[in-house]
Amino acid sequence: MIELNNVTKTFGQTQALQSVTLTCSGGKTTVLIGPSGCGKSTLLRLIIGLTEQDSGTVTFDGVPVAPNNVFSLRRKMGYVIQEGGLFPHLTARRNITVMAGYLKWNADRIEERLDELLELTQFPHDGLDRFPLQLSGGQQQRVSLMRALMLDPSVLLLDEPLGALDPMIRADLQEELKEIFQALKKTVILVTHDIGEACYFGDEVVLLREGTIIQKGTPEDLVFAPVDPFVTHFINAQRSPLENVRAQ
Amino acid sequence: MSMNVIRKCFGIICIFYVATLFTPLAVSGEESVTVTVGSKKFTESVILGEIVSHLAEDKALKPVHRRELGGTRVLWSALLKGEIDIYPEYTGTISREIFAGLGIENEEEIRRALSEKGIRMTGPLGFNNTYVIGMRADVARKLGIRKISDLRNHPELSLGFGNEFMDRGDGWPSLKERYSLPQKDVRGMDHDLAYRGLQSGDIDAMDLYATDAEIQYYKLQTLTDDLSHFPEYNALILYRADLEARAPGIISALSRLEGLISEPEMILMNARAKLDRIPESKIAADFLAARLSLDAEAHGETVMSRFWQHTYEHLFLVCISLIAAIGVSIPLGIIAAKKTKLGQIILGFVGIIQTIPSLALLVFMIPLLGIGGPPAIAALFLYSLLPIVRNTYTGIHDIPLHIRESSEAIGLSAGARLRIVEVPMASSSILAGIKTSAVINVGTATLGALIGAGGYGQPILTGIRLDDVGLILQGALPAALLALFVQGAFEIAERMLVPRGLRLKSMA
Ligand SMILES: Nc1ncnc2c1ncn2[C@@H]1O[C@H](COP(=O)(O)OP(=O)(O)O)[C@@H](O)[C@H]1O
Numbered sequence: 001m002i003e004l005n006n007v008t009k010t011f012g013q014t015q016a017l018q019s020v021t022l023t024c025s026g027g028k029t030t031v032l033i034g035p036s037g038c039g040k041s042t043l044l045r046l047i048i049g050l051t052e053q054d055s056g057t058v059t060f061d062g063v064p065v066a067p068n069n070v071f072s073l074r075r076k077m078g079y080v081i082q083e084g085g086l087f088p089h090l091t092a093r094r095n096i097t098v099m100a101g102y103l104k105w106n107a108d109r110i111e112e113r114l115d116e117l118l119e120l121t122q123f124p125h126d127g128l129d130r131f132p133l134q135l136s137g138g139q140q141q142r143v144s145l146m147r148a149l150m151l152d153p154s155v156l157l158l159d160e161p162l163g164a165l166d167p168m169i170r171a172d173l174q175e176e177l178k179e180i181f182q183a184l185k186k187t188v189i190l191v192t193h194d195i196g197e198a199c200y201f202g203d204e205v206v207l208l209r210e211g212t213i214i215q216k217g218t219p220e221d222l223v224f225a226p227v228d229p230f231v232t233h234f235i236n237a238q239r240s241p242l243e244n245v246r247a248q
Numbered sequence: 249m250s251m252n253v254i255r256k257c258f259g260i261i262c263i264f265y266v267a268t269l270f271t272p273l274a275v276s277g278e279e280s281v282t283v284t285v286g287s288k289k290f291t292e293s294v295i296l297g298e299i300v301s302h303l304a305e306d307k308a309l310k311p312v313h314r315r316e317l318g319g320t321r322v323l324w325s326a327l328l329k330g331e332i333d334i335y336p337e338y339t340g341t342i343s344r345e346i347f348a349g350l351g352i353e354n355e356e357e358i359r360r361a362l363s364e365k366g367i368r369m370t371g372p373l374g375f376n377n378t379y380v381i382g383m384r385a386d387v388a389r390k391l392g393i394r395k396i397s398d399l400r401n402h403p404e405l406s407l408g409f410g411n412e413f414m415d416r417g418d419g420w421p422s423l424k425e426r427y428s429l430p431q432k433d434v435r436g437m438d439h440d441l442a443y444r445g446l447q448s449g450d451i452d453a454m455d456l457y458a459t460d461a462e463i464q465y466y467k468l469q470t471l472t473d474d475l476s477h478f479p480e481y482n483a484l485i486l487y488r489a490d491l492e493a494r495a496p497g498i499i500s501a502l503s504r505l506e507g508l509i510s511e512p513e514m515i516l517m518n519a520r521a522k523l524d525r526i527p528e529s530k531i532a533a534d535f536l537a538a539r540l541s542l543d544a545e546a547h548g549e550t551v552m553s554r555f556w557q558h559t560y561e562h563l564f565l566v567c568i569s570l571i572a573a574i575g576v577s578i579p580l581g582i583i584a585a586k587k588t589k590l591g592q593i594i595l596g597f598v599g600i601i602q603t604i605p606s607l608a609l610l611v612f613m614i615p616l617l618g619i620g621g622p623p624a625i626a627a628l629f630l631y632s633l634l635p636i637v638r639n640t641y642t643g644i645h646d647i648p649l650h651i652r653e654s655s656e657a658i659g660l661s662a663g664a665r666l667r668i669v670e671v672p673m674a675s676s677s678i679l680a681g682i683k684t685s686a687v688i689n690v691g692t693a694t695l696g697a698l699i700g701a702g703g704y705g706q707p708i709l710t711g712i713r714l715d716d717v718g719l720i721l722q723g724a725l726p727a728a729l730l731a732l733f734v735q736g737a738f739e740i741a742e743r744m745l746v747p748r749g750l751r752l753k754s755m756a
């Protein structure tokens with residue numbers, strides 16, 4: 001379980017997060033959504049300790065995330081960064097197993113875990129020896145996901161994992177990801193700016209604007225019980241242009 | 249059984265021990281005493297150095313001649329430090345330059361000032377190699393110039409002086425003042441290159457030594473020093489006082505040189521070296537055979553053996569300095585990339601080192617490290633820092649943020665991130681920096697010869713001194729080839745060391 005209590009983070013003049021209080025319960029998928037620059041990535045980076053908050057607390061299973069325990073906490077969290085973050089000089093296999101190797105897992109254990117992940121993500125075995133630049137966008141995302149899952153973390157943090165993919169592949173991967181989440185029963189925090197994606201994945205959806213939480217609830221709450229005109233405005237702004245076609 | 253082995257080992261160790269006790273006794277005595285002779289980078293000094301070397305050998309000493317060691321300052325500080333034991337010098341240089349400003353004039357005062365520094369001198373060798381100003385005879389005749397004071401009426405003339413003459417106490421500044429000379433176009437250049445400038449008409453007058461072989465050869469007119477500006481430059485030999493105890497034989501041998509060499513004789517020896525290309529060692533041996541009936545053996549080296557010697561010296565300078573620079577620069581570059589403030593200081597510092605002229609840096613090293621390999625290696629080391637530090641810094645600094653953060657987020661420690669992600673990703677840039685350093689290093693190492701470090705600079709230096717293009721090429725060509733080879737070797741290394749996944753990028 002991850003809890004943020006009254007967390008504030010500023011970059012110079014920019015208020016990235018203002019007094020954010022949020023609880024992400026175990027085994028559930030929480031989706032962070034909001035316009036670009038509203039603080040979604042900053043929130044994830046605080047949880048995994050890539051930046052430190054100015055005030056407030058971030059706790060992981062009741063333990064405050066702090067510089068002295070961040071290394072051990074990170075092994076319990078998997079993180080897929082917005083741009084993918086694959087190491088271009090390492091093969092897919094090394095990308096996925098680099099941390100297990102660093103922790104001195106034996107080869108059998110690594111192979112076993114790798115096989116599980118390949119099956120889970122439907123990644124072709126012969127792709128493992130390719131370099132990131134030799135993989136398609138969808139394959140790269142699978143490798144990023146496998147890397148995040150390698151140590152079998154209890155929490156998975158995904159920052160716009162499908163953002164860079166074209167729509168067809170994106171739809172396929174959405175489905176797959178949802179199956180994976182359901183199979184793994186992990187605590188998932190997923191960032192997206194797409195309302196459809198948010199509703200598709202989210203047990204709970206958190207809408208942010210300029211560093212503050214506007215509304216937190218089920219997808220239905222947001223659509224049918226908006227607490228602020230901004231919520232409706234945000235949802236409507238993303239309505240499919242196809243609806244207009246149908247309306248005529 | 250095992251006792252037996254132990255006893256055997258013990259016995260062998262004892263034998264070695266006893267042997268080492270006696271070995272020094274067996275070879276001690278005068279024959280093992282090494283005497284280091286120095287000479288400046290002009291022919292006359294080299295010939296005198298060879299003469300002294302032959303004398304030392306005749307006294308069963310082991311002479312080492314460090315030839316062509318830059319100028320007065322290099323030799324004087326090397327003598328004081330004991331890097332060399334003996335070198336030929338001139339009275340005028342001692343009084344006007346080494347002891348400049350102390351008002352030392354006559355021989356007795358010089359002798360006293362030297363002995364305060366632990367240095368002794370022989371009496372004058374017999375010739376006065378003072379400075380003279382020379383012009384092409386035909387030009388001088390046309391302009392009607394016979395004396396230095398005649399130059400006053402020709403402000404348009406351009407003058408080219410040896411670099412040492414430009415800034416020494418009795419050189420150009422005081423000459424100009426003494427004679428009120430109006431010339432504006434005054435250039436400092438290598439003494440040997442100045443002859444060519446004079447021939448081609450680039451310059452009209454230059455400084456010469458009275459015993460220069462070229463005065464005859466180029467048909468030069470020497471201008472009378474009508475205001476007696478230049479002091480006497482009587483040649484003599486300086487040596488360290490401790491030599492009297494260490495190698496007494498050489499002292500009496502040196503005294504036999506006093507008054508032995510006349511001006512015409514010195515001009516002749518200089519001409520044999522510069523114009524007839526006879527090795528200095530042979531000239532010195534011939535002189536000693538003729539005047540002292542001394543049976544000295546001239547040391548000739550074959551071109552090949554000299555080449556290998558220079559190659560070995562050059563590679564030694566380059567490899568040691570480069571390896572040390574790599575070892576220091578990569579960590580510095582990494583620190584610079586990690587710590588912004590400290591990084592600016594590091595980059596600024598190595599940048600400043602790069603702006604120091606290489607010759608100045610070499611000479612600056614002499615008081616600290618003496619002459620020969622160590623100061624040259626230190627200077628080359630300092631020069632090699634910047635490209636590697638810069639490229640390491642850039643390589644790591646330019647790693648995209650998302651990759652750096654991913655390596656952090658998966659839980660790798662700072663050290664592991666450096667080893668597994670950052671250094672491999674920067675490897676291409678780091679290697680390019682090392683390549684640049686290596687190529688610059690190979691070129692700059694040729695200057696090492698000026699402070700006695702040898703290498704390909706040695707034949708270049710001798711070639712310039714003797715105006716021998718072939719000899720210059722013997723140094724310049726291998727140096728250029730070595731630079732090309734280094735470049736090629738690094739390109740191959742790049743293919744082997746830079747991870748394949750990174751090279752894909754350049755293909756895409
Ligand atoms: N390292 C940083 N330095 C300065 N400003 C930053 C930094 N990271 C984020 N910001 C600013 O904080 C705000 C929130 O950024 P971010 O969390 O990345 O937004 P989102 O992921 O929702 O698009 C933005 O205005 C962004 O410009």
Ligand SMILES: [Mg+2]
Nearest residue numbers: 040041082159
């Ligand atoms: Mg973002």
